[in-house]
Amino acid sequence: xxxxxxxxxxxxxxxxxxxxxxxxxxxxxxxxxxxxxxxxxxxxxxxxxxxxxxxxxxxxxxxxxxxxxxxxxxxxxxxxxxxxxxxxxxxxxxxxxxxxxxxxxxxxxxxx
Amino acid sequence: xxxxxxxxxxxxxxxxxxxxxxxxxxxxxxxxxxxxxxxxxxxxxxxxxxxxxxxxxxxxxxxxxxxxxxxxxxxxxxxxxxxxxxxxxxxxxxxxxxxxxxxxxxxxxxxxx
Numbered sequence: 001x002x003x004x005x006x007x008x009x010x011x012x013x014x015x016x017x018x019x020x021x022x023x024x025x026x027x028x029x030x031x032x033x034x035x036x037x038x039x040x041x042x043x044x045x046x047x048x049x050x051x052x053x054x055x056x057x058x059x060x061x062x063x064x065x066x067x068x069x070x071x072x073x074x075x076x077x078x079x080x081x082x083x084x085x086x087x088x089x090x091x092x093x094x095x096x097x098x099x100x101x102x103x104x105x106x107x108x109x110x111x112x
Numbered sequence: 113x114x115x116x117x118x119x120x121x122x123x124x125x126x127x128x129x130x131x132x133x134x135x136x137x138x139x140x141x142x143x144x145x146x147x148x149x150x151x152x153x154x155x156x157x158x159x160x161x162x163x164x165x166x167x168x169x170x171x172x173x174x175x176x177x178x179x180x181x182x183x184x185x186x187x188x189x190x191x192x193x194x195x196x197x198x199x200x201x202x203x204x205x206x207x208x209x210x211x212x213x214x215x216x217x218x219x220x221x222x223x224x225x
Contacts, residue, residue, distance in 0.1 A: 031211060040121065042202060042217040050211065058212070090155065097211035098144040098163050101204075103155040 002026050006091045006104025013081040013111045021076040021107050023091030031094045032074040033058075033101070034066065036087040043090065049074055081111045114139040116205045118216035126224045131175075131190040133219045135203035138184060144207030145186040147177055150200040150218075162186065163207070173197070198223045 007022045025032065030051045035043040045058030049068040063085060065077040074093075078085060091104040119134040137143060147159040160171025167179040177188045186203060200220050206213040 033213075035215075040217060043215040045212065048212060092156075094213075097207040097213070100146065100158045100161055101148075101156070101213060103157075105155045 004091055004093055004102050004104040006089075006107060008107060009105065010108050011110070013078075013109065015081060015083065015111060017081050018077070018079050019081070021078070021089055021091070021109075023074045023076065023104060024072050025074075025093040025102065026072065027093060027102065028071060029093035029095055029102075030071070031096055032068065033092045033094075034064075034074070034076045035090045035092065036060065037090060037106075038087050046076065046089075078109075083111050085109065086111045114141075114143065114205045114214050116203050116214055116216040118201075118203050118219050120219050121217065122220045122222065124222040124224065125193045127195055128192050131188070131193045131197065131221065133188040133201050133203075133221065135186045135188065135216060136184050137186060137203070137205045139205055141207070143205050145177075145179060146204040146206065146213070147171065147175070147186075147188050148202045148204060150202065152199070156202065159188070159201075193221075193223050195223050195225065197221055 004025045033048045034046040037043050044060045047066040049055045055066050089107045092101040094101040115138045117136045145162040148156040150156045160169045162169045162179045170176045175190050200218045202218050203216040204213045
């Protein structure tokens with residue numbers, strides 16, 4: 001019973017590089033979310049998905065892209081990395097608004 | 113529209129004393145409310161949730177929270193703090209007309225020996 005699996009755990013990028021953060025869940029959840037966490041700012045929603053093939057922007061989508069080709073996977077793509085994207089990223093899944101969220105273990109990303 | 117305000121960015125207590133972490137919410141619908149805990153360098157774990165049943169909700173590790181609609185509050189309490197309670201705590205509002213959880217900025221709980 002893996003829950004939400006998020007990779008990698010750590011990554012250092014140079015300015016202008018690109019990368020994909022992987023997220024997979026095995027609980028058959030329709031709802032999946034990507035958050036970034038900055039000190040003292042709580043969690044900010046980047047993108048979310050309500051099912052395979054359906055994604056939408058959250059509060060801070062600029063510089064990111066997502067896709068949801070299957071129920072299980074929800075990768076987050078960073079294009080042209082910038083220092084402002086240095087953060088801790090969390091993927092989460094859940095059964096809907098009144099249900100709890102299950103979180104991955106996080107990705108600590110530094111852009112230098 | 114929904115929002116959540118955690119009234120303290122840091123709370124410092126001594127081990128064995130009570131804990132109070134304050135949360136106020138705003139929601140156009142009957143909300144679901146959650147408290148999550150994040151220990152250092154870890155992911156988030158659910159402490160407890162309120163979904164319109166009993167207004168006093170008991171969670172894990174001795175924590176509880178009371179939903180007060182008249183005050184739009186959902187404060188988290190624990191009678192006696194342990195060193196292992198030192199962590200970041202997030203209040204979250206969701207449900208009703210929205211399936212997007214909204215997080216508060218977090219409260220850092222510091223526990224002194």
